[in-house]
Amino acid sequence: MNTVNEMSLSFLSKSCNEAFARSVVAAFVMNLDPTINELSDIKTAVSEAVTNSIVHGYKRSSGIIYIKGKITDENKVIIKIRDKGCGIEDIKKAMEPLFTTAPEEERAGLGFAVMQSFCDKVKVKSTVNKGTTITLEKTISVQND
Ligand SMILES: Nc1ncnc2c1ncn2[C@@H]1O[C@H](COP(=O)(O)OP(=O)(O)O)[C@@H](O)[C@H]1O
Numbered sequence: 001m002n003t004v005n006e007m008s009l010s011f012l013s014k015s016c017n018e019a020f021a022r023s024v025v026a027a028f029v030m031n032l033d034p035t036i037n038e039l040s041d042i043k044t045a046v047s048e049a050v051t052n053s054i055v056h057g058y059k060r061s062s063g064i065i066y067i068k069g070k071i072t073d074e075n076k077v078i079i080k081i082r083d084k085g086c087g088i089e090d091i092k093k094a095m096e097p098l099f100t101t102a103p104e105e106e107r108a109g110l111g112f113a114v115m116q117s118f119c120d121k122v123k124v125k126s127t128v129n130k131g132t133t134i135t136l137e138k139t140i141s142v143q144n145d
């Protein structure tokens, strides 16, 4: 598995940058000629991870969110979303559908469930008071037309 393309991006944890991050990742993935559904899946998963960094990681205070993107020669897209926020105490629990620590934010607790259903693989690395890295992986189908 060789890397054929790479990108990195960093931006402030502001809500308006959710759409910015989603669009940059979409433009990066466009090289692979994804279907509309594949593209929308990746955008949605990236949005969920970025929103989590803003709302939970940095608790709506100011911080920097880092995104790294990679494309492999097997058409696999790997996107890492990292924050240096509060971190997650119990990752297993956090990933359970409907679990949320921010009900006052009208969170549904479905962010991780959405990421998992729209990507092939979701990895979570987190250290309390250090931050969180989410890795999303999705292989884009090869179109023969
Ligand atoms: N980047 C992050 N930093 C700290 N905590 C996080 C982060 N991402 C997720 N979490 C924790 O995992 C929980 C579940 O996340 P999620 O499934 O997206 O649901 P929701 O965002 O609706 O709460 C959050 O309520 C939060 O406690």
Ligand SMILES: [Mg+2]
Residues within 6 Å of the ligand: 048, 051, 052, 107, 110, 111, 112
């Ligand atoms: Mg969420």
